[in-house]
Ligand SMILES: Nc1ncnc2c1ncn2[C@@H]1O[C@H](COP(=O)(O)OP(=O)(O)OP(=O)(O)O)[C@@H](O)[C@H]1O
């Protein structure tokens with residue numbers, strides 16, 4: 433069997449995580465952190481790419497990684513056009529969309545760009561896997577209730593699909609044979625309905641939908657939102673910040689750190705307790721809604737992301753949803769591993785790399 437070496441790149445807002453894999457075994461990983469002042473000199477996220485590329489190459493050089501041994505580079509995909517899940521070759525249209533921010537600007541847009549920049553210099557393939565815009569929604573799930581607004585699929589597709597595959601392997605089944613409800617609980621929170629390998633419904637975790645999260649408001653009472661927008665007291669940016677960045681735990685308690693909130697609760701802070709319980713309550717309610725999408729035929733519920741490390745938080749959810757199906761907890765995220773596995777499936781020819789943008793997915797059916 434041929435061996436493969438893959439470089440994986442996951443850019444976040446203040447760091448770039450990289451990993452080098454020998455087949456599916458990680459042989460090196462590093463989180464390259466940047467000072468706010470280092471990044472603030474760049475006007476756009478795209479403009480950071482040369483700087484981040486240099487930092488990646490330096491880290492690999494320090495570790496003595498021989499670049500000529502690499503077979504592929506795989507980056508986290510960003511806010512592209514809506515596409516189905518899978519491993520995609522980085523192509524010109526993708527680079528243009530990532531650079532221009534077709535669906536917005538997000539640090540993960542740099543994943544595909546950096547993979548291409550490094551891969552093309554070495555004359556090897558570059559890929560992205562399951563970007564946040566993976567869209568496999570049922571038509572019925574797209575209808576929002578207003579012909580002026582369609583529901584969109586923006587979620588932690590990479591980690592959700594990766595943990596779903598892991599649970600499938602534990603159950604001795606293929607991902608494509610199971611109905612799973614996967615809940616990623618990080619800075620954003622998304623609850624995906626995985627129906628035989630396709631995420632047929634999920635809340636838009638970035639732009640106001642679903643449970644509130646450490647830093648996002650999730651679904652809010654829309655009449656109140658309209659009132660705020662036209663109150664004359666706020667600019668558009670203020671309202672957007674209220675929804676993403678300064679919503680959720682940050683809005684109520686001034687911190688996005690769940691461990692700090694738990695400390696407040698330990699010290700008897702009643703507001704912290706109420707807000708913390710409300711976040712778990714909203715997640716459990718979303719999982720209940722997801723089980724209705726699957727008509728109650730749920731093989732497992734999966735809880736993942738940084739907050740899944742908290743036994744106290746996880747138990748609040750489990751007590752409300754355990755009647756639906758068995759709950760499996762996968763704390764943290766495994767995104768570098770998921771990127772490597774996605775690239776490996778293509779290199780080993782178990783799957784064909786998809787071509788972006790593939791078949792056009794309509795954001796509205798009406
Ligand atoms: N041991 C822990 N116990 C409780 N909460 C934790 C623990 N470790 C991390 N968290 C919480 O997890 C959240 C961050 O999760 P994560 O690192 O998955 O987010 P992210 O990568 O910044 O965002 P996202 O997952 O949305 O892309 C924070 O609220 C943090 O306080």
Ligand SMILES: CCCC(=O)O
Pocket residue numbers: 564586587588619620621622636637638
């Ligand atoms: C929901 C998309 C990923 C993120 O939380 O930024």
